[in-house]
Amino acid sequence: xxxxxxxxxxxxxxxxxxxxxxxxxxxxxxxxxxxxxxxxxxxxxxxxxxxxxxxxxxxxxxxxxxxxxxxxxxxxxxxxxxxxxxxxxxxxxxxxxxxxxxxxxxxxxxxxxxxxxxxxxxxxxxxxxxxxxxxxxxxxxxxxxxxxxxxxxxxxxxxxxxxxxxxxxxxxxxxxxxxxxxxxxxxxxxxxxxxxxxxxxxxxxxxxxxxxxxxxxxxxxxxxxxxxxxxxxxxxxxxxxxxxxxxxxxxxx
Numbered sequence: 001x002x003x004x005x006x007x008x009x010x011x012x013x014x015x016x017x018x019x020x021x022x023x024x025x026x027x028x029x030x031x032x033x034x035x036x037x038x039x040x041x042x043x044x045x046x047x048x049x050x051x052x053x054x055x056x057x058x059x060x061x062x063x064x065x066x067x068x069x070x071x072x073x074x075x076x077x078x079x080x081x082x083x084x085x086x087x088x089x090x091x092x093x094x095x096x097x098x099x100x101x102x103x104x105x106x107x108x109x110x111x112x113x114x115x116x117x118x119x120x121x122x123x124x125x126x127x128x129x130x131x132x133x134x135x136x137x138x139x140x141x142x143x144x145x146x147x148x149x150x151x152x153x154x155x156x157x158x159x160x161x162x163x164x165x166x167x168x169x170x171x172x173x174x175x176x177x178x179x180x181x182x183x184x185x186x187x188x189x190x191x192x193x194x195x196x197x198x199x200x201x202x203x204x205x206x207x208x209x210x211x212x213x214x215x216x217x218x219x220x221x222x223x224x225x226x227x228x229x230x231x232x233x234x235x236x237x238x239x240x241x242x243x244x245x246x247x248x249x250x251x252x253x
Contacts, residue, residue: 005057006059008057016042022043049122050123055113057108063102183211
C-alpha cells in the first residue's frame with residue numbers, strides 16, 4: 001500500500017480538525033447552503049483565520065492534473081494517484097507552486113490555505129478524495145439544482161451521486177494510516193532535518209536510525225523520537241515511535 005499523509009500536517013502549536021458542519025455529507029451543511037458536501041473542511045482548531053497561509057501538502061505520490069484559480073473556489077489543485085485509484089482535490093488555495101503534468105511526492109507542497117476567490121470564507125482547506133476524474137471545480141449539488149426542484153429531492157440526488165463518485169476523506173486517511181506530522185513524512189521519505197537529527201547526547205549515543213521530531217520552525221520536541229524499521233523479508237519500511245523506557249535508557253527523556 002502506498003504511503004499517505006494528511007494534507008495539513010500538525011505541529012506542537014497547530015492542530016487541525018474538520019470544522020463544524022464541514023464533514024463529508026455532513027447534515028449540518030445542508031440547511032444553510034442547500035448543498036451536499038463532497039469533502040471535508042480542515043481548519044486549525046483555534047478557528048477563524050488562524051491557519052491562513054499554512055502549507056498544504058500532497059497526500060501521496062501522483063501527477064498534478066490541474067492547478068489554477070477558479071471562480072468562487074480560489075486556487076484548486078487536483079492530483080491523480082494511480083496506485084491508489086483516486087484523485088485528491090485541494091481547494092481555497094493561494095500561492096500554488098505546482099502545475100499540470102508535474103509529478104509530486106507524498107508531503108510535497110501544493111499550495112497554502114486561503115479564503116476563497118473573494119475572501120468569502122474563514123481560512124480553511126477544502127479536501128476531497130474522488131473515485132472518478134471530474135473537473136477540478138466540480139460541485140455535485142449544482143448538477144441537480146434544476147429550477148423548481150424541491151430541496152429534499154436535490155439533496156437525495158446529490159448525495160447519491162457523491163457516494164458513487166467520492167470517498168469519505170476522513171475514513172480514507174484513517175484506512176491508509178495517514179502520517180500526521182512533517183517529521184514523520186520526511187522520515188518515511190528517508191530525509192533528515194536540522195543538520196542530522198540522530199544526535200550524540202553526552203556520552204550516550206543515540207542509535208543512528210533514531211530521529212528526533214521537530215516542529216516546522218525546526219524546534220526539537222523533547223522526548224519525541226522515531227525510528228525507521230525495515231522488514232527483512234519484504235523490504236517494507238515503516239516508522240515506529242521510540243518508547244519512553246528506551247529514551248530513559250539513552251538519557252533522552
